[in-house]
Amino acid sequence: MLDVLLVMDQEKPFPAFGNALAMALKVERVSRESLTVENVASARVIVLHCSLRRSADIARLAGLIGEDRRKNDTIFVATGSDRACQVQAEALGIERVLPSFRTPDDIRAVVKAILWRNLSTHLAGRSPYIAKAIECGERLHRELGRAMRADRPLPPEVIGATARAICEATRRDGLGGWLDAVQFHHSRTCRHMLSVAGNGSAFGQHLGLHESDIVLIAEACLLHDVGKLFIPISVLEKDGPLSDAERRVINTHPARGAFALQRSGRDDMEVIHAVRDHHEFLDGTGYPNGLGASCIRPLTRIVTLADIYSALTEERAYKAAMSPRQALAIMGEMKGKLDARLFTAFRSMVLAPVFTTKRGGEGEEGGVMMPCLRAGRHPLDPGGREHAA
Structure with missing residues (x-):
């Protein structure tokens, strides 16, 4: 199973935080346009690093990533300073919304916290x-x-x-x-x-x-x-x-x-x-x-x-x-x-x-x-x- 599924706009280059995650975790990139339910099910953590401007794109993501997973297992990392996309992510029920200026170490810490929480649940x-x-x-x-x-x-x-x-x-x-x-x-x-x-x-x-x-x-x-x-x-x-x-x-x-x-x-x-x-x-x-x-x-x-x-x-x-x-x-x-x-x-x-x-x-x-x-x-x-x- 994947540790992290990184969902990006098709034309975007691989981000620095993605490289930092890939040093210690199993990471796979998929474009927002080609994301499937199977992709979502294959990953413990989903990181969205894509534009959320078009209502059709937002609706499609909501259909592919269930409400519970958006709340508990999904992180949105903004692609720029546009506050509108962060608001849309919050409206989707994503609780971990990070601005673009957060460091790779910051993002990796949030990912690790989700992975450790899942492990702690199994150990309960x-x-x-x-x-x-x-x-x-x-x-x-x-x-x-x-x-x-x-x-x-x-x-x-x-x-x-x-x-x-x-x-x-x-x-x-x-x-x-x-x-x-x-x-x-x-x-x-x-x-x-x-x-x-x-x-x-x-x-x-x-x-x-x-x-x-x-x-x-x-x-x-x-x-x-x-x-x-x-x-x-x-x-x-x-x-x-x-x-x-x-x-x-x-x-x-x-x-x-x-x-x-x-x-x-x-x-x-x-x-x-x-x-x-x-x-x-x-x-x-x-x-x-x-x-x-x-x-x-x-x-x-x-x-x-x-x-x-x-x-x-x-x-x-x-x-x-x-x-x-x-x-x-x-x-x-x-x-x-x-x-x-x-x-x-x-x-x-x-x-x-x-x-x-x-x-x-x-x-x-x-x-x-x-x-x-x-x-x-x-x-x-x-x-x-x-x-x-």
């Missing part, structure tokens, strides 16, 4: 743990984008708070409840980030890992695709298969993300390795560097499992979401590419009757394990399974 009645984690994730996604574009350090306190909130939400309400809530987020990129972090943190709990390792997994999952913030949204969220050129652009994101983390002052090498290497395979057929098993760290192997599973089970414009069993079947065919022991444990978690996210499971006997991932120890090796007293 869900547990406070899920609501808090979604809110943290939304803030993190927003601040990561700002930091990357401005070449500023990433917000470590927001990353940590989001990771801890997701761990708590999956522990309290189960992975199924978390994934169900995440699917309503308007941004596919943010949805994927939160989905991977939920799958990763739940897996850490299933393995009985130390809390610091579980939070580390969640942080690495939240940051695994940070390099995609440098890639145009038109490529990143394209409705359909990528061209070879677009695929090459996408494939730069692990290295770009790792470089950005190092440049921003992040000194956690385990997370940086996970960001750089989460598309590497144990048999050396992955990218960007074709690393083999001995070079791929245990944390990275966990992030890779969570990332692949999330990608397979998420709905995309060009494919339906796979069931958990379908996704596991495909992952099971990737012999030699994924860590077989970790995949067996991951599969056990997914197929558990309650899709468990409780601490315990694989590492249940003897209590919670000592931290192991930051030291590069495999959690299923004898040395990685030392237990806390």
